[in-house]
Amino acid sequence: MPSDSGAVSEPTSNPPRVLWSPAEDAASSTQMGRFAARCREQTGLDLSEYEDLWRWSVTDLDGFWTQILQFFDVILEGDRQPVRTGKTMFETRWFPNLHLNYAENALRGPSSNTAGFEDDQAAVQAESQLRGECSLTRGELRTQVAACQQGLIQLGVESGDVVAAYLPNLAETIIGFLACAGLGATWASCAPEFGVRAVIDRLSQLNPKLLLAVEGYGYGEKLIDRSADLEEIRRALSSLEHTVVLPGPDEGVSSQAIGTQGVSTWQELLSTEGELITRRVPFNHPLYVLFSSGTTGLPKPIVHGHGGILVEHLKALGLHSELGPRDAFFWFSTTGWMMWNLLVSGLLVGCKVICFDGDPVRPDPSTLWQVAARTEATYFGCSASYLMAERARGVRPTLEHDLSKVSAVGSTGSPLPAAGFNWVSEQFGPHVQLSSKSGGTDLCTAVVGTAPLVPVWEGEISCRYLGAAVQAFDDQGLPVLQAQGELVITEPMPSMPVAFAGDDDRSRLKAAYYEQFPGVWAHGDWITITDRGSCVISGRSDATLNRGGVRLGTSEFYSVVETLPEIADSLVIHLEDTDGGSGSLLLFVVMAQGSNLDAEVRAQIAGHVRALLSPRHVPDQILQISVVPRTLSGKKVEVPVKRVLRGAVPSDVVSLDSLTDRFSLDQFVGLIQ
Numbered sequence: 001m002p003s004d005s006g007a008v009s010e011p012t013s014n015p016p017r018v019l020w021s022p023a024e025d026a027a028s029s030t031q032m033g034r035f036a037a038r039c040r041e042q043t044g045l046d047l048s049e050y051e052d053l054w055r056w057s058v059t060d061l062d063g064f065w066t067q068i069l070q071f072f073d074v075i076l077e078g079d080r081q082p083v084r085t086g087k088t089m090f091e092t093r094w095f096p097n098l099h100l101n102y103a104e105n106a107l108r109g110p111s112s113n114t115a116g117f118e119d120d121q122a123a124v125q126a127e128s129q130l131r132g133e134c135s136l137t138r139g140e141l142r143t144q145v146a147a148c149q150q151g152l153i154q155l156g157v158e159s160g161d162v163v164a165a166y167l168p169n170l171a172e173t174i175i176g177f178l179a180c181a182g183l184g185a186t187w188a189s190c191a192p193e194f195g196v197r198a199v200i201d202r203l204s205q206l207n208p209k210l211l212l213a214v215e216g217y218g219y220g221e222k223l224i225d226r227s228a229d230l231e232e233i234r235r236a237l238s239s240l241e242h243t244v245v246l247p248g249p250d251e252g253v254s255s256q257a258i259g260t261q262g263v264s265t266w267q268e269l270l271s272t273e274g275e276l277i278t279r280r281v282p283f284n285h286p287l288y289v290l291f292s293s294g295t296t297g298l299p300k301p302i303v304h305g306h307g308g309i310l311v312e313h314l315k316a317l318g319l320h321s322e323l324g325p326r327d328a329f330f331w332f333s334t335t336g337w338m339m340w341n342l343l344v345s346g347l348l349v350g351c352k353v354i355c356f357d358g359d360p361v362r363p364d365p366s367t368l369w370q371v372a373a374r375t376e377a378t379y380f381g382c383s384a385s386y387l388m389a390e391r392a393r394g395v396r397p398t399l400e401h402d403l404s405k406v407s408a409v410g411s412t413g414s415p416l417p418a419a420g421f422n423w424v425s426e427q428f429g430p431h432v433q434l435s436s437k438s439g440g441t442d443l444c445t446a447v448v449g450t451a452p453l454v455p456v457w458e459g460e461i462s463c464r465y466l467g468a469a470v471q472a473f474d475d476q477g478l479p480v481l482q483a484q485g486e487l488v489i490t491e492p493m494p495s496m497p498v499a500f501a502g503d504d505d506r507s508r509l510k511a512a513y514y515e516q517f518p519g520v521w522a523h524g525d526w527i528t529i530t531d532r533g534s535c536v537i538s539g540r541s542d543a544t545l546n547r548g549g550v551r552l553g554t555s556e557f558y559s560v561v562e563t564l565p566e567i568a569d570s571l572v573i574h575l576e577d578t579d580g581g582s583g584s585l586l587l588f589v590v591m592a593q594g595s596n597l598d599a600e601v602r603a604q605i606a607g608h609v610r611a612l613l614s615p616r617h618v619p620d621q622i623l624q625i626s627v628v629p630r631t632l633s634g635k636k637v638e639v640p641v642k643r644v645l646r647g648a649v650p651s652d653v654v655s656l657d658s659l660t661d662r663f664s665l666d667q668f669v670g671l672i673q
Contacts, residue, residue, distance in 0.1 A: 015457075016457040016458045016459060016460060017457070017458040018455045018456070018457055018458075019421060019422075019425045019430065019434060019455075019456045019457070019458055020425075020430055020431075020432070020433045020434065020455060020456040021430070021455050022452055022453050022454065022455065023452075026452055026453050027048070027453070030322055030452040030453065031318055031319055031322055031324065031452075032319045032320070032322070032451055032452050032453055033452070033453060035067070035071050035319055036048070036053050036453075038067065038071060039053070039056070039063075039064075039067055042063070042067065043056070043060070043063065050451055050453045050454050050463060050533070051463075051533050053453075053466065054463065054464055054465075054466055054533070057466040057467045058466075058467065058468070058469035058490075058491055061083070061084070061467070061491060061492070062082075062083035062084065064466070064467055065083060065094070065311060065467065065494060066080055066083060068311050068314060068315055068467075069311065072311075072314045072318060072348075072349075074100065074105060074310065074311070074314070075100060075101075075104050075105050075108060076098050076099065076100040076280070077098070077099050077100070077280055078095075078097045078098040078099050079097040079098070080095065080097075080098060081097070082096065082097075083095060084096075084492070088519055089490075089491065089492045089514070089519055089520065089521065090506075090509075090510055090514050090519065092492040092496075093284060094283055094284065094307060094308060094492075094494045095283040095307055096282075096283065098282075098283045098307065099280040099281060099282060099283070100280055100281070100283065100306060100307055100310065101181065101182060101184075101278040101279060101280050101281060101306060102181045102287050102306045102309060102310050103145070103178045103179075103181035103182035103278050104182065104278030104280070105310055105348055106178060106181075106344075106345070106347040106348050107138070107141065107142050107145060107178060107182075107276065107278070107347070109138060109139065109142060117138050117325060117350045118138065119137060119138055119139030119142075120137050120138075120139065121137060121138050121325065121350070121352075122135065122136075122137060122138075122328075122352040123136050123137055123138040123140070123141040123347060123352060123353065124136040124141055124171050124174055124352070124353050124355070125328070125352055125353070125354050125355075125375050126169075126170050126171035126174075126354075126355045126356075126357070127354070127355070127356045127357070127358075127371050127374075127375070128168070128170060128218060128249070128356075128357035128358060129218045129219070129220060129221070129357065129358030129359065130217075130218025130221075130223065130249035130357075130358070131170065131218065131249045131357065134170070134171040136171060141174075141175070141178075142276050143273075144175050144270060145175050145178045145179045145182065145276060146179075146273070146274050146275060146276040146277070147269075147270040147271070147272060147273055147274060148175050148176060148179035148269060148270055149179045149182060149183055149274060149276070149277050150272040150273070150274040151244075151268070151269035151270055151271065151272060152179055152180070152183060152185070152210070152269070153183070154272070155210055155241070155242045155244075155264075155269075156209070156210075156241060156242070157180070157183060157185050157209060157210055158183070158184075158185070159183060159184030159185060159279060159281070160184065160185070160186070160286075161185045161186070161208075161209040161210070162185070162186045162187075162188060162206045162207060162208040162209060162289075163176070163180045163185050163186070163187055163188070163208060163209065163210045163211075163212065164188045164189070164190070164203045164206065164208035164210070164211045164212070164237075165177070165187065165188070165189040165190070165211070165212045165213070165335065166189075166190055166191075166192055166194075166199060166211065166212070166213040166214060166226075166230065166233065167189070167191075167192065167212055167213065167214050167246065167335055168191065168192055168214060168217045168334075168335065168357040169191075169333065169334060169335050169340060169355040169356060169357045170246075170355065170357055171355070172246055172266060173189070173212075173335055173355075174344055174353070174355070176212050177189075177288070177344065178344075181287060181288075181306070182276065182277050182278045182279065183277055183279060184279045184281045184285060186206075186286040186287065186288060186289060186303075187287065187288040187289070188202070188203060188206050188208065188288060188289040188291075188301075189288070189335045189336060189340070190202055190203060190291075190335075190336055191334035191335045191336035191337075191632060192214055192217045192224070192226050193334055193336070193632050194336060194632065194657050194658060195229070195656070195657025195662065196229045196232050196233060196236075196657065197655060197656070197657045198655045198656075198657030198658045199229075199233050199657070200233060200236045200237070201298055201299060201655055202291045202299050202301070203233070203237055204236065204237060205298065205301045205501055205502055206289060206301060206501055207237075207239035208237060208239060208240060209239060209240070209241050209242075210240065210241060210242050210243070210244065211233070211234065211237065211240055211242075211243045211244070212243075212244050212246070212266075213226075213230050213233075213243060213244070213245055213246070214226065214230075214245070214246045214247075214248065215227040215230055215245055215246075215247060215248045216248030216249060217248070217249070217357065218249050218357065218358055219358060219359045219362075220358060220359035220362035220363060221362070221363065222359075223248070223249065225248070227248075230243075230245070240262070241262065242262050242263070242264070243262060243263045243264075244263075244264055244265070244266060244268075244269045245263060245264070245265055245266065246265075246266040247265065247266075281306055282306075282307075283305060283306065283307030283308070284305040284306075284307065284308070284498050285305055285306050285307075286303050286304070286305060286306075286498060286499075287304055287305055287306045287309055288303075288304055288309075288341065289301045289302065289303050289304070289501055290302045290304060290338055290341070290441045290444060291336075291441070292441060292442075299655070299658075300500055300508070300512065301500055301501035301502065302441060302442060302497045302500060303497055303498045303499045303500065303501055304444050304495065304497060304498060305494075305498040307494060308493075308494035308495040308496070308498070309341070309345070309444060309495055310348065311494050311495075312443075312444070312445050312467075312493065312494055312495035313342060313345035313348055313444075313445065313495075314345075314348055314349065315465075315466060315467060316342070316445050316446060316449075316465065317329075317342070317345060317346060317348065317349050317351075318348075318349045319451070319466065320446075320449055320450065320451050320452075320465060320466070321379065321408065321410075321435065321450075322408075322452045323346060323349050323351050323379060324349050324350055324351070325349070325350030325351070326378075327346075327349075327350075327351045327352070327378045327379060328351065328352040328354055328375055328376055328377045328378050328379070328405070329343065329346035329351040329352065329353055329354060329377070329378070329379045329381075330354035330356070330371065330372055330375060330377040330379065330380055330381065331343045331379075331380075331381030331382065331410060332356055332360055332368055332381065332382045332383070332386070333633075334632055334633070336632060336633070337413070337632070337633040338440070338441045338444050339381070339412065339413070339633075340355075341444055342444070342445065343355065343381075352375075354371070354372075354375045354377055356368070356371050360382075360386060361389070365389075365390060365393045365395050366395055366397065366400055366401065368380075368382060368386070369395070369397040369400065369401045369403065370401060372401070372403060372406065373401040373402045373403055376405045377403075377405060377406060378405050378406060378407050378408075379406070379407065379408045379410065380403075380406050380408070380409050380410065381409070381410030381411070381412075381435075382410070382411065382413075383411070383412065383413035383633070383634040384411045384412065384413060384416035384420060384436075384634075385413065385630070385634045386634070387409075387411055387416060387420050387423065387424060388416070388417070388419075388420050388423075388562065390423075391419070391420065391423040392568060392592065396427065397427055397428075398427050398428055398429075403428070406428065406432060407431075407432060407433065408432060408433045408434075408435050408450075409424050409428060409432060409433070409434050409435065410435045410436075410437065411424075411434065411435065411436045411437070412436070412437040412438065412439070412446065413633050413634045413635065416436050417459070417558065417559030417562060417563065418458055418459030418559060419559070419562075419563050421434055421436070421456075421458050421459055422458065425458075433450060433452075433456060434450075434456055435449060435450040435456075436449065436450070436456075436461050436462075437449035437450070437461070438461060438525065438535075438537045440523070442496075442497060442512075442513070442523075443493065443495050443496060444495055445465075445495055446465060447464065447465050447468040447470050447487075447489065447493075447523070448461045448463065448464050448465060448468070448470060448527075448535045448537070449461060449462065449463070449465055450462040450463065451463050451465075451466075454533075454534075457532070457534055459536070459559075460530065460534040460535065460536055461534060461535040461536070461537065462534055462535075463533050463534060463535070464529075464533065464535065467493060468489060468493060469489055469490045469491035470487060470488070470489055470527070470529070470535075471485075471487075471488050471489075471490055471529070472484065472485030472486065472487065472488075472527050472528060472529050473485045473486045473488045473517060473520075474486075477517045477520075481529055481530075481531060482528070482529070482530060482531055483528065484526050484527070484528045484538055485526070485527065485528070486516070486517070486522060486523075486525075486526065486527075486541055487522075487523040487524070487525040487526065487527040487537070487541075488517055488520050488521060488522050488523065489520070489521040489523065490520050490521075496521070497509060500512075524540055524541055524542060525537055525538075525539070525540060525541060526538035526539055526540075526541050537555065538552070538555055538556050539554040539555035539556065539557075540554065540638065540639075542639060545557060545572065545574045545585065545617060552613060552614065552617055554572055554636075554638060556613065557570075557572045557587075557609070557613065557617070558570055558572070560608055560609060560612045560613055561587065561589070561605060561608065561609070563608075564601075564604060564605065564608060565592060565595075566591060566592055566595040566601050566604070567589050567590070567591065567592060567595075567605075568589075568590045568591060568592040568593075569589070569590040569627075569628045570587060570588065570589045570590070570628065571587075571588040571625070571628045571629070571636055571638065571641060572585070572586070572587050572588070572619070572638075573585075573586045573588070573638060573641055573642050573645060574586075574642075575642065575645060575646070575672070584620045584621065584672075585617060585618075585619050585620050585621075586619060586620065586621050586623065586645070586672070587605070587619035587621070587622045587623070588622075588623050588624070588625045588628070589605075589622060589623070589624055589625070590624075590625060590626065590627060590628060591624060597622065597624045602622050605619070605622055606618045606619070606622075623671070625667050625668075626667060627661055627664050627667075628664070629641060629659055629660075629661065629664035629665050630659065630660050630661075630664075631658055631659060631660070632658060632659070632660055634660075637654060637659070637665075639653075640653040640654040640665065641665065641668055644665050644668045644669060645668055645671060645672045646672075650665035650666060650668075650669065653665075
């Protein structure tokens with residue numbers, strides 16, 4: 001399963017350079033500081049240092065998560081005791097006697113019994129390159145969600161039903177999700193960038209009752225017609241009873257489905273006014289299903305619960321990201337990536353949520369920065385690959401746009417080298433925090449990232465998240481410090497999956513996370529934890545480069561190779577020998593514009609790797625390719641490429657519709673004899 005990795009390279013100096021420092025009054029001026037003070041009063045412990053606060057949060061789990069409920073004034077009913085049941089981490093169930101609803105907390109208004117948000121406060125600002133802008137206040141959002149619920153009820157949607165979405169990152173998508181959450185229905189989303197096969201592979205595992213879909217979407221100035229694909233998807237999902245269609249952005253997309261039996265329009269869905277419904281459900285009641293990337297078989301349908309997502313996202317956004325009612329939260333994402341779910345959760349802490357539908361680099365490379373400036377974003381988030389591409393393009397965002405409101409730049413989704421840290425610092429200055437995060441779809445959050453009480457060091461992720469008992473394990477399952485090990489989580493978290501859909505005995509869930517180190521969550525990444533508590537993620541542990549007993553993560557390799565100006569992108573694959581030999585280390589490179597892969601560049605790459613990584617990791621072959629295969633969320637697909645190089649058919653190793661370029665694996669077919 002994919003990880004959302006942040007910083008990956010070793011620090012460029014020892015000790016590493018500090019790029020951002022907490023404010024002198026952070027202990028009193030930040031949410032996390034005030035939370036620590038409250039916990040100190042409750043426990044009598046000295047929690048003045050972040051490392052002390054983290055250690056308490058992962059040793060007194062009951063006390064910590066109860067404090068999260070209280071600090072954020074979560075709307076709920078029932079008994080908070082017991083906090084959890086189950087003898088093992090795998091068997092843990094959180095707050096079995098509590099009932100709550102994610103949407104009730106996200107949509108709380110001034111009349112709420114607990115602290116609420118004003119009706120006229122900005123809630124959603126949706127920007128689309130072909131559909132234009134849509135702005136909603138919290139009052140307007142509640143009204144539209146309530147109307148959507150009336151339409152869903154008329155179409156037979158009940159608590160426990162699955163509602164699937166094939167929609168772009170629009171205000172309507174947020175409305176549909178919140179309407180389902182309020183009713184207790186389960187949401188599942190596939191971005192319209194996914195092709196037919198990828199959508200069917202995912203949604204057919206869930207037997208959705210209703211589909212919310214778009215017939216077309218815009219990408220830059222290009223109109224993508226999905227009407228024929230939508231018809232094929234509808235035919236393949238035999239469980240569907242109805243489809244609601246949001247028409248394309250202009251008349252260039254046909255509306256052949258509208259008017260046929262079992263199909264209605266978005267306008268018809270919202271045609272009846274009503275009262276907002278927020279049914280309080282058990283803490284673990286399914287909220288939505290997220291999907292793994294599907295690089296090893298069908299994508300895993302990961303079920304997340306109302307309560308786990310609610311408390312985890314309150315912690316991640318309200319404490320670690322310091323977001324609140326005065327913030328405008330913008331993270332570029334498709335609706336098929338977990339970052340969309342985290343973005344929507346900005347509503348939980350009162351943010352204005354900014355969503356963007358379109359091409360991030362067209363009509364020019366500064367498109368996202370323009371959106372951030374226009375919407376006065378205070379928090380700008382994107383993939384690490386986007387930041388590195390902007391650096392390579394020579395974009396200077398703060399000189400070209402008014403980004404004076406931005407106080408933090410977030411990065412995740414793929415490894416960010418130290419060069420990316422430095423570029424962000426140079427562009428924004430020391431007052432803007434670079435927040436590199438790592439976590440994943442499996443947890444729908446980050447487990448390591450930044451905090452307002454901890455510095456940002458060059459090339460390192462600042463800290464382990466509160467409530468996340470992250471450790472590095474060696475091959476014997478023992479914790480190590482200042483050494484690379486497997487990233488594990490040794491104590492349960494509320495946002496760990498409730499289940500995999502269709503996995504009635506939970507055997508697939510157990511095999512996915514708990515068998516490598518029995519009873520402990522194995523995340524699938526290499527991590528080094530420093531004596532300062534900061535972290536370095538070295539890439540996926542299933543793509544390790546082991547040469548002569550010297551192990552390197554692929555991300556470490558990229559952080560060295562891609563600093564060369566001649567290299568635009570790269571992919572490294574280790575084809576191991578079955579007889580225990582060193583195998584072949586293959587480096588595939590995409591050349592920067594105007595550069596050629598000649599003998600001089602090959603020698604430069606080899607020298608760079610030899611000097612900065614290891615002589616044993618000098619590539620045996622350096623080959624030029626046109627594009628690095630990536631998933632739609634920007635992750636390099638290393639394991640599928642390895643399998644294709646060994647003779648597998650591309651369509652057998654990955655869903656081609658889940659790639660940014662469905663033909664990108666073809667260039668590896670028959671390449672190695």
